[in-house]
Amino acid sequence: MxxxxxxxxxxxxxxxxxxxxxxxxxxxxxxxxxxxxxxxxxxxxxxxxxxxxxxxxxxxxxxxxxxxxxxxxxxxxxxxxxxxxxxxxxxPPRLSVLREKNVTGIDAEATLAEALVRIAQTNYSNLPVYRKDRMIGILNNRRVVRVVGQALERGEDVDVFLQTPCSQILQAEDMNRFYRVLGRSDTVQEAIDAFEDNRKLLAVVVTESGDAGDRIVNLLTSADIPMLIRILEE
Structure with a gap:
């Protein structure tokens, strides 16, 4: 030919x-x-x-x-x-080519104080919250700082407030505004596009199927964009 x-x-x-x-x-x-x-x-x-x-x-x-x-x-x-x-x-290369991360999470009934300790120990600013092995949201340091600051502004006892369950701190709007859920079969380009389409995006959450409640296999932040671009170029 x-x-x-x-x-x-x-x-x-x-x-x-x-x-x-x-x-x-x-x-x-x-x-x-x-x-x-x-x-x-x-x-x-x-x-x-x-x-x-x-x-x-x-x-x-x-x-x-x-x-x-x-x-x-x-x-x-x-x-x-x-x-x-x-x-x-x-x-195009799929997100399945990425090495899986051991994404640290926390139980929905764990206290806000426990979440703060977990964030400090892992240095992760996005902490998935689980109820019976199903993710119900992500607690991020922005939300934590905001709710603690609001508690101080109201004159509440911070030690008491820190005993609030994580599930009560979560806001549905955070998942819609700051996160994008993709599946392992979605493309690397889609992950890059997610950050370009939403400048406020904190992370792309990669699950087995693309369902928000499924097992998380990767959590990609803007720091991972150069690595994603290299995958496309190679």
């Missing part, structure tokens, strides 16, 4: 994937799709210049070739490159 045939096949795959990624209206040209997707997709951004070059070469192959003669034959390196990009976009 000629390089040109392999090249066009990979090009068509990329074109299809870009349209699925962009999900925009209108019949955009390939080059426009590349530029727009590069704004939010790390793989496309990395190979943007190469893809724009491929678009020009594709037009020469398709529009200038004769029925019995291909006017331009892509070199081996470029054919391998476009095939690699097509594979990355078609089968």
């Amino acid at each position: 000629s390089n040109a045939i392999d090249f066009i096949s990979a090009y068509n795959t990329i074109d299809s994937r870009l349209r699925a990624i962009y999900r925009g209206k209108g019949n955009l040209q390939f080059s426009d799709l590349v530029r727009r997707c590069a704004e939010f997709n790390n793989t496309v951004r990395k190979y943007e210049d190469d893809l724009l070059l491929c678009a020009r070469l594709r037009n020469v192959i398709v529009h200038e070739s004769k029925k019995d003669r291909i006017i331009a034959e892509p070199c081996d390196d470029l054919t391998r490159l476009i095939g690699h990009v097509a594979e990355l976009l078609s089968m």
